[in-house]
Amino acid sequence: MSRLEVAGVDVYYGRVHALRELSFVVDEGEIVCLLGNNGAGKSTTMNMLSGLVRPKAGTVSWDGLDLATAKPWTIVSAGLVQVPEGRRIFSTMTVHENLLLGSHTVKDQKAIAGRIDDVYQLMPRLAERRKQQGGTLSGGEQQMLAIGRxxxxxxxLLLLDEPSMGLAPLVVKQVMQIISTVNERGTTVLLVEQNARAALKIADRAYVVDxxxxxxxxxxxxxxxxxxxxEAYLGG
Incomplete structure (x- = not known):
């Protein structure tokens, strides 16, 4: 069984101590949520797992791969993929072109076509807008596109950083259902969310980061x- 293990991790930005002996695990098949307020270190955690920020201490491993030293492209090729905060789609490219960008590490053209078809079936709204520029989509549609890519x-292992940010409650519900379906189909999920109520409804386990x-x-x-x-996160 594949397992993400983070143990005693410290991360600094200059003199700022962003992560302090952070520890958590994610087992294969789970949805695990990291809860916390702004500035708690959640996005830093995601970037550290993706190889964009390096820990000064501690260990980080995924299925035998040392994430503390692995290159970002090696991490992606190993199956650990991040959907960043803010979506970061390419606004002047079409929906379909954005999805194709997700295939840059995949050599099997049949697999690429099959995965894009799966995305369109999972999120029919994207199929309806496949020729539309990404920048003309609604916020919810852009988030779906980022997940689809x-x-x-x-x-x-799918890393999702604040997927509900800026979305209306009904759209948040739709996005959370998509995440649940992706997990049910076999993808492990690590979810960073400020919307604790929505996240806890779909997660198996959760950690609070402060x-x-x-x-x-x-x-x-x-x-x-x-x-x-x-009291702290659910408006109690």
């Missing part, structure tokens, strides 16, 4: 009932 890469440390953890259903979590 990552799926074309063929992730085994000032770069994991300060609480447990099954999502239990954390959703924890008075401290309710």
């Amino acid at each position: 990552a799926l074309v890469t063929g992730p085994r 000032t770069g440390r994991t300060t609480a953890e447990g099954p999502a259903v239990e954390l959703a009932r924890d008075p401290r979590i309710i």
Whole structure:
């Protein structure tokens, strides 16, 4: 069984100590959520897992790969793919062209075509807009496109950084359902979210990150009932 293991990780930006002995695990098949307020270190964690930020201490491994030293393209080729905060689609390219960009590490053209078809079936709205420029899509559609682009890469572990940011409640529900379906089809998910209520509804387990440390953890259903979590993150 593949497992993501983060143990005692420290990350600095200059003199700023962004992550402090951060530790958590994600087992194959799970949806694990990292909860926390702005500045807690969640996005830094995602960038560290993707090889964009290097830890100064601690260990990070995924299926035998040392993520602390691996190159970003090696990490992607190993099946660990990030959907970044802010979507970062290419606004002047069509929906279909954006999806094709997710195939840059895939050599099998039949596999690429099959994955894009799967994306269109999972998110029919993208199929309807396949010739439309990405920048003309709604916020929810752009988020779907960002997820779809990552799926074309063929992730085994999908990293999602604030996928509900700026979206209306109904669209948030749709995006969370897409994430659940992706997981049910066999992709492990690490989800960073400020919308704790939505995230805890679909997650198996969750960790709370505060000032770069994991300060609480447990099954999502239990954390959703924890008075401290309710007060801090659920508008209790």
